[in-house]
Amino acid sequence: MYWLEISVRTDGEGAEAVAEVLRPFAYQASVVLEQLGDDATADPDALEAVVTVKIYVAEADDSPALRRRVEEILYHMGRLYPIPEPVFRELADEDWANAWKEHYHPFRLGRRLKIWPTWLPRESDNDVRPDDVVLVLDPGMAFGTGLHPTTQGCLRALEDIVRPGMSVLDAGTGSGILAVAAAKLGAAEVAAFDTDALAVRATADNAAQNGVGGFIHCWRGELESVRAEAPRDAWDVVVANILAPVIIQLLEEKGLLDYVTDDGRLILSGIILEQGAAVEAAIDEAGGRVERTITAGDWVTYIAGRR
Numbered sequence: 001m002y003w004l005e006i007s008v009r010t011d012g013e014g015a016e017a018v019a020e021v022l023r024p025f026a027y028q029a030s031v032v033l034e035q036l037g038d039d040a041t042a043d044p045d046a047l048e049a050v051v052t053v054k055i056y057v058a059e060a061d062d063s064p065a066l067r068r069r070v071e072e073i074l075y076h077m078g079r080l081y082p083i084p085e086p087v088f089r090e091l092a093d094e095d096w097a098n099a100w101k102e103h104y105h106p107f108r109l110g111r112r113l114k115i116w117p118t119w120l121p122r123e124s125d126n127d128v129r130p131d132d133v134v135l136v137l138d139p140g141m142a143f144g145t146g147l148h149p150t151t152q153g154c155l156r157a158l159e160d161i162v163r164p165g166m167s168v169l170d171a172g173t174g175s176g177i178l179a180v181a182a183a184k185l186g187a188a189e190v191a192a193f194d195t196d197a198l199a200v201r202a203t204a205d206n207a208a209q210n211g212v213g214g215f216i217h218c219w220r221g222e223l224e225s226v227r228a229e230a231p232r233d234a235w236d237v238v239v240a241n242i243l244a245p246v247i248i249q250l251l252e253e254k255g256l257l258d259y260v261t262d263d264g265r266l267i268l269s270g271i272i273l274e275q276g277a278a279v280e281a282a283i284d285e286a287g288g289r290v291e292r293t294i295t296a297g298d299w300v301t302y303i304a305g306r307r
Contacts, residue, residue, distance in 0.1 A: 002093065004058075004059070004091075005055075006025070006055050007054045008022070008086050008087070009050055011051060012051055012148075016243070018077070018083065022055045031054070033053060070086055114134045115135050133181070134184075153296060154301060155178065157267045158181050159185065166186070168191075168236065170240075171240040172242040175203065176216070180207055188215070191230040192217070192218040195220065223254050239268075247268050251288075257283075268304065269301040271301070276293075287307050
């Protein structure tokens with residue numbers, strides 16, 4: 001048996017769109033984003049502009065028709081935005097699940113945060129600082145690895161904002177990297193939810209690996225389920241690293257800002273720069289104000305509070 005790897009090299013803006021159109025073809029709807037560069041520095045500009053989007057397809061689902069359909073979809077996308085042709089690679093059964101790990105290495109973010117993959121021994125860490133906050137992460141194929149600028153923007157914001165004893169809500173948790181970071185930065189109560197059962201499982205696993213499983217309550221659901229699952233009216237920090245249209249809907253229709261305490265902070269990411277104006281307008285309309293932005297490449301992270 002083999003697994004078909006389909007990869008497309010694009011930039012940060014194109015990666016989001018390519019990931020969404022490839023997702024329906026992928027095994028368990030899992031999409032990998034790889035962004036390489038100098039992982040020894042916290043400078044976001046040290047990462048390469050190129051992002052590789054990868055999906056995996058089981059042999060039983062592979063066919064000339066599927067490959068042709070993928071090529072056609074990307075061709076039509078390329079008429080609107082430069083998208084190269086996909087690369088097809090067949091991987092042996094024992095290799096496919098680990099193929100995406102090839103370029104994933106430990107790296108620093110901000111002042112103290114360090115991302116460390118579970119499959120590398122900690123003994124190999126020659127860059128240890130006394131105040132390091134190490135996030136041991138096994139993101140799985142389906143979820144963010146911490147390489148993407150949107151995740152990095154959220155982590156930097158959390159490092160600046162979270163203080164011991166705070167409460168943090170992670171909306172659309174994915175791998176749980178943000179929830180785990182909040183707990184390891186000292187948050188006393190962390191709640192995290194996602195509509196994907198795989199995300200919930202990955203978050204629970206990553207929380208346990210980092211020794212913070214007892215501080216993070218994670219469940220499958222949407223924003224409306226928060227008050228039933230976590231008995232708290234509002235949170236000191238709410239973070240949502242999703243997509244701009246979803247964030248706008250949560251602000252305009254679901255009352256996302258109402259989940260933030262009067263003096264709390266809302267961290268929003270997954271936003272392409274050109275979508276920023278619409279997100280800012282939604283924040284303002286909801287009664288909030290933007291206090292700070294973190295930009296990396298084509299992406300922006302907003303830190304907002306109540307007006």
